[in-house]
Amino acid sequence: LTRLYGPLTALSNVRVDVMSALVSFERVFEVLDLAPGIAERPDARPLPAGAAKVEFRDVHFRYPSAAEVSLASLEDVASLDRTVTDEVLKGVSFTVEPGRMVALVGPSGAGKSTTAMLVPRVYDATAGAILVGGVDVRDATLQSLRDTIGVVTQDSHLFHETIADNLRYAKPDATDDEIRTALRRAQVGDLVDSLPEGLDTVVGERGYRFSGGEKQRIAIARLLLKAPSIVILDEATAHLDSESEAAVQRALAEALTGRTALVIAHRLSTIRDADQILVVDGGRIVEHGTHDSLVTAGGLYAELYRTQFAVIDSPLPDATTFPPD
Numbered sequence: 001l002t003r004l005y006g007p008l009t010a011l012s013n014v015r016v017d018v019m020s021a022l023v024s025f026e027r028v029f030e031v032l033d034l035a036p037g038i039a040e041r042p043d044a045r046p047l048p049a050g051a052a053k054v055e056f057r058d059v060h061f062r063y064p065s066a067a068e069v070s071l072a073s074l075e076d077v078a079s080l081d082r083t084v085t086d087e088v089l090k091g092v093s094f095t096v097e098p099g100r101m102v103a104l105v106g107p108s109g110a111g112k113s114t115t116a117m118l119v120p121r122v123y124d125a126t127a128g129a130i131l132v133g134g135v136d137v138r139d140a141t142l143q144s145l146r147d148t149i150g151v152v153t154q155d156s157h158l159f160h161e162t163i164a165d166n167l168r169y170a171k172p173d174a175t176d177d178e179i180r181t182a183l184r185r186a187q188v189g190d191l192v193d194s195l196p197e198g199l200d201t202v203v204g205e206r207g208y209r210f211s212g213g214e215k216q217r218i219a220i221a222r223l224l225l226k227a228p229s230i231v232i233l234d235e236a237t238a239h240l241d242s243e244s245e246a247a248v249q250r251a252l253a254e255a256l257t258g259r260t261a262l263v264i265a266h267r268l269s270t271i272r273d274a275d276q277i278l279v280v281d282g283g284r285i286v287e288h289g290t291h292d293s294l295v296t297a298g299g300l301y302a303e304l305y306r307t308q309f310a311v312i313d314s315p316l317p318d319a320t321t322f323p324p325d
């Protein structure tokens, strides 16, 4: 989810924004509110308030090739051969019911991040449809999509600005009290209170440097402030110290409660909590079910579990990643 992405080209809307290097999905989607190449249809309508169901209907996807991207800037996309790159998703269908958590697991490169990115239209499907609250995301206003979906990734981005300003990207009119409440619920309130300048502390390279776990909790505070009905979470694979780990898990539990969640899951504790596990391999969902049913089924999940994941021997079960780094 956090990898670089090329600008999207689409036949109907050619707008190639050259993004600077190393732009994370969260930064693009949550903070800068940009969707390169994605345009709103003239007749777009807002998603229903509180839209919380997510459906994938036979979704296919391939990334635009470099040639497409450069041609797109010449506004000549219609003539493109769109079969240049391989299909990364090859007919993905599933439903996440409101308030439920679905975990995507599978080998590296299987298509988990790509699947997650299509929900808020970082890219559009090349075939098939994605519905949020029963509405095709391509028919929804971009603002309503952004209001409905919250994203937390592994490398949460903080700007070289104050803590309060960093949180107000999620809710520009948030009061200081609302910001403090969100920070407290995200398990980072005490830390911010302990800084001499509190909410006005400038963060980043030349300011206060949060640790990885703290940054992630700030991102969770941002999500809590925004209060979306759907959360997309790319769970961290990095091992945090056990105190940070526990704090992040508590913050996430707070953030996911009562919301629909699509989680790129790496931790067995999360996977076990999921209402449904989707096992992705080669751009397809090859198995689905609960942890116990999938272990019993003896397929790819059971193999990943057996060969890559030794929870029994782990001194820190909650911090164990799946598959391991």
Ligand code: ATP
Pocket (backbone or CB within 6 Å): 001, 003, 004, 005, 006, 063, 088, 106, 107, 108, 109, 110, 111, 112, 113, 114, 115
């Ligand atoms: P990981 O667990 O390693 O993050 P993943 O299951 O999330 O893997 P994706 O990141 O969705 O997998 O990648 C699926 C496929 O798409 C891979 O073959 C990957 O190389 C390719 N891919 C990902 N991002 C791009 C991109 N921006 N341009 C072209 N191909 C990409």
